Amino acid sequence: MNEKLEKKFADCRREFPHTENTVYFNSASYGPFSITVKKAIEDNINLRLAADIDDTLYAFTVAEELRSDYAALVGADKQDIGLGLNTSFGLNVMAFGLPLPRGSEILVSDIEFPAIIYTWRAAAERFGYELKFVPAKDMSFDIETFKKAITGKTKVLAVSYVQFFNGYKNDLATLSQICRENDILLVVDGIQGMGTEPVDVRQLGLDVFTSGCQKWMLAPQGCGFFYLDPELRRKIQPPFMSWLGVDWQMNFTSLFKFDNPCFDSTRKFELGYYVVLNLAGMKAAVRYFQHLGIENIQRHNHRLIDRLAEYIKSNRRYKITSSMTPLHRSSIFTFTCDNYKELHQEIVKRKIILALREGSLRVSVHFFNNDDDIDKLLEVLDDFSKR
Numbered sequence: 001m002n003e004k005l006e007k008k009f010a011d012c013r014r015e016f017p018h019t020e021n022t023v024y025f026n027s028a029s030y031g032p033f034s035i036t037v038k039k040a041i042e043d044n045i046n047l048r049l050a051a052d053i054d055d056t057l058y059a060f061t062v063a064e065e066l067r068s069d070y071a072a073l074v075g076a077d078k079q080d081i082g083l084g085l086n087t088s089f090g091l092n093v094m095a096f097g098l099p100l101p102r103g104s105e106i107l108v109s110d111i112e113f114p115a116i117i118y119t120w121r122a123a124a125e126r127f128g129y130e131l132k133f134v135p136a137k138d139m140s141f142d143i144e145t146f147k148k149a150i151t152g153k154t155k156v157l158a159v160s161y162v163q164f165f166n167g168y169k170n171d172l173a174t175l176s177q178i179c180r181e182n183d184i185l186l187v188v189d190g191i192q193g194m195g196t197e198p199v200d201v202r203q204l205g206l207d208v209f210t211s212g213c214q215k216w217m218l219a220p221q222g223c224g225f226f227y228l229d230p231e232l233r234r235k236i237q238p239p240f241m242s243w244l245g246v247d248w249q250m251n252f253t254s255l256f257k258f259d260n261p262c263f264d265s266t267r268k269f270e271l272g273y274y275v276v277l278n279l280a281g282m283k284a285a286v287r288y289f290q291h292l293g294i295e296n297i298q299r300h301n302h303r304l305i306d307r308l309a310e311y312i313k314s315n316r317r318y319k320i321t322s323s324m325t326p327l328h329r330s331s332i333f334t335f336t337c338d339n340y341k342e343l344h345q346e347i348v349k350r351k352i353i354l355a356l357r358e359g360s361l362r363v364s365v366h367f368f369n370n371d372d373d374i375d376k377l378l379e380v381l382d383d384f385s386k387r
């Protein structure tokens with residue numbers, strides 16, 4: 001990384017007050033707030049406290065900007081992006097809005113995060129689909145097994161971009177090609193890759209890409225966005241409808257109009273007034289990704305992870321449990337050891353925050369982390385292994 005870029009990362013780190021006394025490796029659970037996010041939320045609270053102007057339309061302006069911001073980050077058109085409350089929102093629009101024939105098969109991984117499973121299971125029960133689990137191989141979604149599971153009735157593959165517990169990044173390009181060859185819609189839960197692993201929804205030919213912004217996107221819980229392929233969008237019937245799903249041309253002075261047209265955009269699936277404080281937080285947080293660039297963030301995070309991985313490989317007490325191949329690695333790195341729960345307690349005692357998932361310690365590395373953070377973790381690991 002060149003000096004100018006390094007300075008940008010260091011400057012951004014300074015906006016995260018926690019970095020002064022905590023090492024935070026837990027963005028895969030919930031991203032920390034920056035002072036910029038805090039200020040944006042506070043500014044809106046102050047505006048409402050003063051209540052000396054009519055700011056009813058403020059949220060609409062921010063929402064409009066955010067659709068463009070997220071569109072640019074994932075290679076979409078603005079009209080193909082909607083704002084939701086979380087990852088599940090986009091999954092639900094698709095699962096409950098797209099009419100599929102009874103008996104359609106929905107394929108999911110048997111080691112998938114529950115958001116996909118519960119949403120599609122409920123849709124399957126309601127509409128008479130069959131939810132079919134594709135067995136994982138070596139704790140990851142296996143393309144050959146997936147191909148074998150496809151039948152003439154398979155209509156949807158719903159899969160995570162990055163697996164939550166070991167950071168395995170699915171090969172969306174290959175999955176998309178197989179889906180297209182078999183007339184299968186590809187629905188991607190993007191939350192564990194969004195903001196750290198580049199994605200281009202159009203180039204990849206994804207049908208749905210949905211992501212909460214509460215983790216790697218560093219916004220409050222209760223924020224998200226979703227992309228719908230425009231051709232697919234026209235086939236989806238809104239599973240819930242709001243008066244703000246139709247186009248008022250921003251004129252809210254004569255409201256007895258009951259024949260306004262629905263937006264011809266993904267916005268039609270949004271639901272009523274926005275969670276305005278969260279939009280303020282999202283807007284402040286999205287600027288980091290525009291400023292640093294997701295490819296640079298990925299490079300930064302992977303370099304820090306490489307240092308950690310090198311140490312783990314050199315110490316026989318520890319074992320890496322995530323994939324390190326360029327195609328499948330992500331900003332989530334996992335490893336384990338015999339007494340991993342005890343090790344976790346020791347790490348937390350030293351003010352290093354990371355999660356335990358499925359028998360491993362999960363280290364989520366983000367742009368505000370630096371070499372000092374890695375050094376501190378390595379020190380605990382080294383001390384612990386000598387006990």
Ligand SMILES: Cc1ncc(COP(=O)(O)O)c(C=O)c1O
Binds near residue numbers: 163
């Ligand atoms: C892969 C994945 N999907 C979804 C979620 C959360 O879903 P939602 O944003 O709908 O709460 C998580 C973590 O909380 C996750 O790891």
